[in-house]
Amino acid sequence: KRFLFLGVKSWIKCLLEKYVSVTDPDQSLAYGSCQISTRRSYIVSFILTALVSFSGAFMGIFLYTPSKIVNKICVPSVVVKEKKRPIENLTLIDPKKSGVSLSSGGPARKTSGNGSTSGHGIGLAVWGGSSRSNNCLEFDYVVAGGGATAGYFAKAMVEKGLPIGGLAIVSSDAFPPCEIRLLTNLFLAGKAEIDEFYTCVGGDFERQNHHWYIKNGISLHLSSVIVAVDLEEKTIGTRNGLTFKATKALIIASGSVGKKIDVIEDTSIFSPGRTYTRTLTDPPNAIDFSDSEQIPVVRKALYSKPCYPGLYYLSTVDEIQLLKHALSGSNPSTTNCLVIGGGIMNIQCAATMAGMGFTVKLIIESTSIIESCLSSELSKIYENFLKHKGIIILKGQACTNILTKDGKVVGCQIAHDEIIHGEIVVVNVGTQPNVYLWQGKILLQENVLRPGISVDSCLRTNISGVYAVGGVACLPFFMCEQSQLEHYPLAAQTTDHLANILLGLPSQLQCDPFHSCSLFDISWHFWGEPTGSQHVIFGDVKSKLVALWLWEGRILGAFIQGGNETEKQLLHQAAHTEKLVNLKLLKVVSTPEQLFELLLCC
Numbered sequence: 390k391r392f393l394f395l396g397v398k399s400w401i402k403c404l405l406e407k408y409v410s411v412t413d414p415d416q417s418l419a420y421g422s423c424q425i426s427t428r429r430s431y432i433v434s435f436i437l438t439a440l441v442s443f444s445g446a447f448m449g450i451f452l453y454t455p456s457k458i459v460n461k462i463c464v465p466s467v468v469v470k471e472k473k474r475p476i477e478n479l480t481l482i483d484p485k486k487s488g489v490s491l492s493s494g495g496p497a498r499k500t501s502g503n504g505s506t507s508g509h510g511i512g513l514a515v516w517g518g519s520s521r522s523n524n525c526l527e528f529d530y531v532v533a534g535g536g537a538t539a540g541y542f543a544k545a546m547v548e549k550g551l552p553i554g555g556l557a558i559v560s561s562d563a564f565p566p567c568e569i570r571l572l573t574n575l576f577l578a579g580k581a582e583i584d585e586f587y588t589c590v591g592g593d594f595e596r597q598n599h600h601w602y603i604k605n606g607i608s609l610h611l612s613s614v615i616v617a618v619d620l621e622e623k624t625i626g627t628r629n630g631l632t633f634k635a636t637k638a639l640i641i642a643s644g645s646v647g648k649k650i651d652v653i654e655d656t657s658i659f660s661p662g663r664t665y666t667r668t669l670t671d672p673p674n675a676i677d678f679s680d681s682e683q684i685p686v687v688r689k690a691l692y693s694k695p696c697y698p699g700l701y702y703l704s705t706v707d708e709i710q711l712l713k714h715a716l717s718g719s720n721p722s723t724t725n726c727l728v729i730g731g732g733i734m735n736i737q738c739a740a741t742m743a744g745m746g747f748t749v750k751l752i753i754e755s756t757s758i759i760e761s762c763l764s765s766e767l768s769k770i771y772e773n774f775l776k777h778k779g780i781i782i783l784k785g786q787a788c789t790n791i792l793t794k795d796g797k798v799v800g801c802q803i804a805h806d807e808i809i810h811g812e813i814v815v816v817n818v819g820t821q822p823n824v825y826l827w828q829g830k831i832l833l834q835e836n837v838l839r840p841g842i843s844v845d846s847c848l849r850t851n852i853s854g855v856y857a858v859g860g861v862a863c864l865p866f867f868m869c870e871q872s873q874l875e876h877y878p879l880a881a882q883t884t885d886h887l888a889n890i891l892l893g894l895p896s897q898l899q900c901d902p903f904h905s906c907s908l909f910d911i912s913w914h915f916w917g918e919p920t921g922s923q924h925v926i927f928g929d930v931k932s933k934l935v936a937l938w939l940w941e942g943r944i945l946g947a948f949i950q951g952g953n954e955t956e957k958q959l960l961h962q963a964a965h966t967e968k969l970v971n972l973k974l975l976k977v978v979s980t981p982e983q984l985f986e987l988l989l990c991c
Contacts, residue, residue, distance in 0.1 A: 534642035535560020538859030540588025553606030647704025699798030721746030917946035917964030
């Protein structure tokens with residue numbers, strides 16, 4: 390720029406010296422070493438400015454015309470706004486049912502005409518050497534979904550040598566893939582921001598923010614709701630008019646959706662005793678919003694606000710963000726909170742709200758908390774711990790309905806028509822694979838413990854070139870007991886296996902069930918399966934607590950609260966390899982320290 394400026398200045402100066410004469414030195418304007426009249430100087434300046442401007446414009450046109458060619462060979466650091474284009478040769482889904490969120494992380498954000506998005510996120514498209522034919526963008530691999538599974542798949546592909554520009558992620562979320570299971574602690578309490586929980590921090594790996602995807606040449610398309618699919622052609626179309634075609638593999642990673650509880654409306658607004666139910670297969674905005682009577686059934690207009698103030702689910706990031714906003718604007722001394730469900734996220738959410746000063750009641754249908762990985766003895770220990778922290782636990786109480794009055798939640802109804810009052814009700818009673826978009830187009834497994842898209846040992850579906858991974862896939866039972874694979878282990882292990890298969894590397898899916906939980910100032914970890922003929926516990930909840938599940942001397946499951954990294958790794962390896970211990974020596978062990986000495990000797 391500096392050399393160009395000096396050249397133009399010298400050129401103008403020469404023109405002035407050659408063609409402009411000095412008439413009145415007293416009414417002159419100095420320009421370098423020349424003296425020219427004021428009137429003539431304005432005319433000459435105008436002409437020369439116009440010439441320079443037009444010259445710059447033509448130079449720009451000739452220099453940047455081959456930008457399409459340059460874009461194919463340069464590093465993917467260009468941010469492109471998504472423009473509306475017609476979708477051709479695709480089977481369009483009913484627009485009333487097109488808002489399905491293809492992500493376990495949260496609902497979609499609508500993209501405006503200028504490329505910006507409504508809500509708190511931004512629309513982002515990072516081009517990485519994709520080929521472009523009319524309105525279709527081609528990539529080697531296309532991921533349909535933007536939850537934690539998509540983030541872990543991107544990590545696995547990059548680690549194994551993914552070429553620049555070979556992967557596109559199409560997400561309905563307004564933010565990169567994040568760890569939803571971690572949001573019920575510091576984030577819910579207002580002590581951390583959402584960007585601190587992007588994948589893959591759940592596995593103690595690098596945080597994958599926007600710059601990470603740009604650096605690794607991954608095309609991340611946010612706020613892009615999928616409305617059209619052609620699985621035979623491995624093609625998907627989005628609401629904003631873009632079409633994505635996978636030349637090698639289309640990966641379905643649409644995650645899971647939370648199960649809902651019926652809501653009984655107040656008679657002052659709707660029909661007396663009318664119950665509104667949404668089936669598990671319905672997407673978040675599958676109901677026609679032109680019908681005013683159906684609007685309260687679901688969140689309106691892409692989850693812009695709760696359909697019922699005070700009712701929140703823990704299945705999406707947006708729901709947790711709305712719950713965080715509600716808690717920050719409520720008075721803890723006058724607000725009662727109800728948490729329905731006894732899973733890990735429910736326990737963490739209840740502990741966070743109790744730590745903020747709210748009165749919390751935990752309502753669970755079973756007889757103990759976190760049955761998936763805790764024995765009845767451990768459950769009682771942590772139930773007493775939670776009660777000591779002020780949380781009221783109601784066991785064996787199934788919530789049948791959510792109650793509202795004047796459009797706001799006032800509590801819930803449990804067995805025997807008993808009513809429990811609460812201004813904030815949090816629900817997390819299990820999930821279902823998010824298969825709505827793929828129904829009728831791909832083989833599904835329904836009559837199993839955990840339904841989903843049917844896949845083989847290589848995660849292939851019944852359609853060539855189409856794979857399913859994460860919570861939406863129904864893994865063969867001979868590979869692992871999928872009920873014990875939750876949250877990040879399922880995403881991390883299946884995506885690593887799939888990345889090896891797609892890149893032609895040897896692979897075998899290693900099922901390594903893992904659970905973790907943080908409550909107030911303590912945290913615990915669990916590896917393996919809570920089964921066996923013998924169960925032993927050492928220590929106490931105030932310092933260090935260790936538990937083992939054994940079958941004929943082999944460790945099938947291991948649990949630790951507290952402890953250092955060395956001790957955690959020792960238990961992890963013991964459960965993973967089903968380590969054999971001497972049962973006679975185990976009988977004389979009375980402390981966690983003695984147990985670790987025994988494991989080191991075996």
